[in-house]
Amino acid sequence: MSGMDMLRDAAALAPSPVLECDAVTRMYGERIGCRNVGFRLWPGEVLGIVGESGSGKSTLLRCLAGLDAPTSGRVIFQDEDGAVDVHALPEPRRRALMRRALGIVHQNPRDGLRMDVSAGGNVGERLMDRGERHYGRIRDVAVDWLRRVEISPERMDDLPRHFSGGMQQRLQIARVLVSGPRLVFMDEPTGGLDVSVQAKLLDLLRNLVRDLDIAAVIVTHDLAVARLLTDRLMVMKDGHVVEQGLTDQVLDDPQHAYTQLLTSAVLV
Amino acid sequence: MTDLVRVNSVAKEFVLHNQGGARLAVLDHVSFAVKAGECLVLHGPSGAGKSTLLRLLYGNYKCTQGEILVRHHDRFVDIASADPREVLEVRRLTLSYVSQFLRVIPRVSALDIVAAPLIARGVDFSTAQKRAQDMLARLNIPQRLWALAPATFSGGEQQRVNIARSFIAITPVMLLDEPTASLDAQNRDVVISLIDEARRAGSALVGIFHDETVRERAATRWIDIHSFTAAEAA
Numbered sequence: 001m002s003g004m005d006m007l008r009d010a011a012a013l014a015p016s017p018v019l020e021c022d023a024v025t026r027m028y029g030e031r032i033g034c035r036n037v038g039f040r041l042w043p044g045e046v047l048g049i050v051g052e053s054g055s056g057k058s059t060l061l062r063c064l065a066g067l068d069a070p071t072s073g074r075v076i077f078q079d080e081d082g083a084v085d086v087h088a089l090p091e092p093r094r095r096a097l098m099r100r101a102l103g104i105v106h107q108n109p110r111d112g113l114r115m116d117v118s119a120g121g122n123v124g125e126r127l128m129d130r131g132e133r134h135y136g137r138i139r140d141v142a143v144d145w146l147r148r149v150e151i152s153p154e155r156m157d158d159l160p161r162h163f164s165g166g167m168q169q170r171l172q173i174a175r176v177l178v179s180g181p182r183l184v185f186m187d188e189p190t191g192g193l194d195v196s197v198q199a200k201l202l203d204l205l206r207n208l209v210r211d212l213d214i215a216a217v218i219v220t221h222d223l224a225v226a227r228l229l230t231d232r233l234m235v236m237k238d239g240h241v242v243e244q245g246l247t248d249q250v251l252d253d254p255q256h257a258y259t260q261l262l263t264s265a266v267l268v
Numbered sequence: 269m270t271d272l273v274r275v276n277s278v279a280k281e282f283v284l285h286n287q288g289g290a291r292l293a294v295l296d297h298v299s300f301a302v303k304a305g306e307c308l309v310l311h312g313p314s315g316a317g318k319s320t321l322l323r324l325l326y327g328n329y330k331c332t333q334g335e336i337l338v339r340h341h342d343r344f345v346d347i348a349s350a351d352p353r354e355v356l357e358v359r360r361l362t363l364s365y366v367s368q369f370l371r372v373i374p375r376v377s378a379l380d381i382v383a384a385p386l387i388a389r390g391v392d393f394s395t396a397q398k399r400a401q402d403m404l405a406r407l408n409i410p411q412r413l414w415a416l417a418p419a420t421f422s423g424g425e426q427q428r429v430n431i432a433r434s435f436i437a438i439t440p441v442m443l444l445d446e447p448t449a450s451l452d453a454q455n456r457d458v459v460i461s462l463i464d465e466a467r468r469a470g471s472a473l474v475g476i477f478h479d480e481t482v483r484e485r486a487a488t489r490w491i492d493i494h495s496f497t498a499a500e501a502a
Contacts, residue, residue: 042353199374206373228373232352246327246352253329257285264286 016078018043018183018215019064024073026059032239033059036073039234039244043182046209046216048230048247050223050262056239057219058187063087064217065185066098077101077183099129103181107188109168112175113160119146119171120156126179145174149204166197170204177208184209186218190225202228223263227251235259272441272472273302273325274344278334279498280320293498294320298334300491304440307463307473307486312493318476321493322443324348325474326365327355338363338441360388364439368449370430372419378404378429379414385437403432407458428455435462442466444475448482460485 017040026033034056041047049057062068064075066086075086079101086094106112113122123142132138143153149170151163160168169189176184189205190198206229209216220226226233226247233251234244235258243256254260278298284290294317302308310318323329325336327347337344340362345354347363359365373381383400387393404414407428418426431447444463448456456479463486467473477483 045353203373203375231356245330246355248328249330249352252323253282255283255330260285 016083017041018078019217020074020076020078020083021064022074022076024060024063024070024075026056026063026068027071032056034063034236035239037234037241038073039241041183041215041217043215044213045232046218046230048226048233049217049219049236050221050226050233051236052221052262055236057236059239060236061185061187061217061219065102065104066094067104100179101182103176103179103184105169105173105176105184105186105189107191109160109165109172112172113168115159115161117159118157119151119160119163122160122171122175123178126175130179141178145178146171148208149174150200164197166193166201169193169201173205173208177212177214180212182214184214184216186216188220188222189218190220190222198225205229223251235262270304270339271301272304272339273474274335274337275300275325276335276337278321278324278336278348279332280317280324280329281332281498295324295496296498298496302441302472302474304470304472305467305488307467307475307488309483309487309490310474310476310493311483311490312497316493316497318493319445321496322365322445322474322476325443326363327359328365362439363441363443364434364437365443365445366431366434366447367445368427368430368447370418370426370433372417372426374419375417377415378409378418378421381418381429382432382436385433389437399436400432403436404429407432408455424451424455427451431459431462435466438466438469438471440471442471442473444473444477446476446478448477448479456482 019041021037021039024037025035037060039047049060051057063070066075069087076083077086077097079097084097086097089097104112117125120139120142123145124138127138127141143156146153146156151167151170160171163171190201193201202225218226218229230247232245233247235242235250235256237258243250243254243259250259251263254263276299278295280295282292282294284292298321310321312318320329324331325347331348334348336347338347338358340358345358347355347358350358379397379400382403383396386396386399401414409425409428409432413421413425418429421429448459451459460482463473467488475486477486
């Protein structure tokens with residue numbers, strides 16, 4: 001059965017989806033990145049996107065996260081004061097929205113961290129972006145977040161380049177979550193880590209998503225990660241969504257030929 | 269008594285696309301209802317579709333045809349057609365699945381695993397921990413194991429942790445997939461009392477039990493799965 005089903009408040013009471021993806025297509029010239037993708041995501045839900053490399057999952061994630069504009073279709077985000085069409089916003093407002101309400105955890109921590117700034121600085125900087133100026137408070141919050149991602153406050157002044165891969169990834173997660181995003185995007189968050197380190201990180205992510213009641217979209221090629229972290233799953237192939245549904249249902253009773261192939265190749 | 273589950277004309281066929289599109293018809297014309305306070309036992313040899321039916325009821329398998337109505341608060345939700353978000357909400361509060369296998373979550377202690385369903389329902393941390401301790405003790409899990417993650421526990425211990433977790437928050441509809449398989453007599457008796465308590469509290473239970481003693485003691489009604497087995501499979 002699904003990993004998180006019993007563990008979190010489902011979002012049944014939320015009146016509107018936090019994210020709505022409406023017929024999103026992204027072309028690279030003649031080549032399809034992703035085509036005609038549609039779904040809704042409610043607060044507290046975790047959606048997984050699985051498929052092999054080249055299936056369009058990262059392309060889709062970049063469109064959803066506001067990084068790349070779709071060729072056609074819309075990405076609607078439910079902001080505090082109403083729905084906004086993310087890619088129709090003027091550039092500065094979109095940037096502001098992404099900083100304030102969206103978070104992106106990159107596969108490679110180096111893409112999400114500033115490697116020449118201390119661990120504490122990486123976390124505290126995001127608070128300063130939000131207007132916090134009181135040094136003592138920034139430091140306290142940074143210490144608290146390092147603890148939450150299980151980094152000793154003694155390492156606060158060290159540079160991330162001296163951290164292990166797993167620690168860098170945890171630091172990146174702290175940097176993303178400290179600013180209190182309502183929606184987080186993760187691209188292969190456990191890729192490139194040892195299996196034991198992955199387990200620790202997955203447990204941490206599971207708890208953070210539950211405790212903060214945020215919505216998340218997780219791209220992964222690892223079905224075990226999808227089983228543990230996600231409520232719903234979308235399976236992509238050649239830029240198309242071939243199947244979507246409850247995570248445990250898609251994995252245990254796959255309907256599409258491609259999903260059957262994917263799930264028969266590994267034990268999940 | 270009220271029906272908590274109504275199954276109407278359900279059929280299940282598996283299509284194996286990567287094996288030449290082979291079709292496996294497993295169940296057909298499945299219709300029955302389960303009332304509050306009943307423990308309905310699915311009876312039949314292995315391979316006849318008992319587990320498949322239980323998984324259909326949970327929404328873990330997709331129905332080829334028909335509807336599965338589960339009473340959630342004051343209305344029926346069709347598990348076969350509801351969107352994932354609704355199924356998750358029904359599972360959180362109304363519908364649970366008890367198997368003999370614990371899905372081990374890395375690094376999470378037995379105590380936290382057992383307490384989790386209560387916390388998800390908004391019970392405060394210390395009450396949830398206390399009740400989790402009571403459940404673990406009742407299922408004879410030694411206290412020295414409570415703070416450890418069950419990855420290293422024996423199969424039987426993991427199974428009992430899973431039962432503790434499953435029965436700590438009784439839901440109106442409970443699906444039991446061989447929960448007593450390979451338990452010793454003492455622990456088997458504990459599970460039978462847990463089932464009885466759930467039933468008396470007004471839950472509707474649907475179960476598969478390999479063990480004849482358990483079957484006879486727990487069941488209030490039986491259904492022979494053969495009456496639903498698809499013609500080709502029979």
